[in-house]
Amino acid sequence: MDVPDQSPAQRAGAEDRVWTVPNAITLLRLLLVPVFAVLIFTERDVAALVVLVVAGASDWLDGVVARRFAQTSRLGRALDPAADRLYIFVTLIALAWREIVPWWLVLLIAGREVLLAALVPVLVRHGRHRPLPVHLAGKAGTFALMYAFPLLLIANAPGALGTVAWTLGWACALWGVGLYWFAGLVYVEQTVRIVRADRVARASGGRA
Structure with a gap:
C-alpha cells in the first residue's frame, strides 16, 4: 500500500x-x-x-x-x-x-550515557530542543549489546554451548561498547558544530 x-x-x-x-x-x-x-x-x-x-x-x-x-x-x-x-x-x-560480567563494563556503558546527558542542556541553551538524530553506529552498538547479553546468560550452560556462548557474547559486548562510544563521540562533534553555528549566528545578528 x-x-x-x-x-x-x-x-x-x-x-x-x-x-x-x-x-x-x-x-x-x-x-x-x-x-x-x-x-x-x-x-x-x-x-x-x-x-x-x-x-x-x-x-x-x-x-x-x-x-x-x-x-x-x-x-x-x-x-x-x-x-x-x-x-x-x-x-x-x-x-x-x-x-556474570564485571562492574567496569557497567561503568563503561553508563559513562557514555552520562556524557550524552551532559550534552542536553548545552544543546537546549543553543536552540536545539529535539534529540540529535540517532547515528548508525549507535544503532549497531545497541544491536550488538542486545545480542551479547542473552549469549552471556547462556554462557552459564555446561560444555561446548557455554564456551561458544561466552566467546560470542564477549565479542558482541566489546564490539557493542566500541560502537556505543564511537556514536557518543559523534554526538559530541555534532554538539560542537551546533554550538559554533549558534555563536556565529548570534555574532552576525549583533553586528547587523
Whole structure:
C-alpha cells in the first residue's frame, strides 16, 4: 500500500502524534521492562530470554510499521532508544550483580550515557530542543549489546554451548561498547558544530 504524499503542514502534525501503532508497540516494550527485570534478577533465565526476544521483535516491528505507514513521530523517536537503553541497563546490572560480567563494563556503558546527558542542556541553551538524530553506529552498538547479553546468560550452560556462548557474547559486548562510544563521540562533534553555528549566528545578528 502506498502512503499518499503529505503537505508540510500534514507532516508537521503527524510528527506531533502520540497515539500511533508504533508508539503503542514501544509502550508495550516499556511495560515489559519490569517483568524482564524480575525474571533476570530471580534467575529465571529462560523466561527472561523469551521476554528479551519479544522486546527485540517489537523493536523491529515498530520501525517497520512507522516507515511503511508514515507513522513516525517525535515521541516515537524519543521512546524507542529509551526502551533499548532500559533493557541494556537492566540486563547489565543484573549480570554484574550475578557476577556474570564485571562492574567496569557497567561503568563503561553508563559513562557514555552520562556524557550524552551532559550534552542536553548545552544543546537546549543553543536552540536545539529535539534529540540529535540517532547515528548508525549507535544503532549497531545497541544491536550488538542486545545480542551479547542473552549469549552471556547462556554462557552459564555446561560444555561446548557455554564456551561458544561466552566467546560470542564477549565479542558482541566489546564490539557493542566500541560502537556505543564511537556514536557518543559523534554526538559530541555534532554538539560542537551546533554550538559554533549558534555563536556565529548570534555574532552576525549583533553586528547587523
